[in-house]
Amino acid sequence: MTKQDFLIKLEELLQTDYTLDEDMLLSNIEEYDSLALLSLTMLYDQEFNIFVEGKKLRSCQKISDLIALIPKEKMDS
Template sequence: MDQANLLKSLDDLLELDPGTLTGSEELSALEAWNSLAVIGFMAIANEEFGVVVSPKKIAACTKVSDLVALLQAA
């Protein structure tokens, strides 16, 4: 999955219109970024990349682009 599609998946996860996220957003500024969204992100990582992303690594992310980088490194 390329970066554009990853961002679309995250738009969907956070119930945002497609194309909303660009990567530069601070996660703390996103209202929908909560523990349920973290689990949803982990589910995407597992379904699309076959990996189990550590919640600690997700917690270390500060921007949407950090999440994308985490998946691209998987």
């Protein structure tokens, strides 16, 4: 999965009607709530076979922080 693929998946997960980018602050995304955190945990598990604790997700400030949680070997360039 590429970063762009991840952004598309995140848009689908959050059901946004606008395009997301890596530099966006999560606090500015109205749809980013506790349900989104749960869905993200499942996305990381299903797509990357990794477990990300809710604490780590809650500490993320930007979308790029969410991407940084994915091991580099699991991402395509």
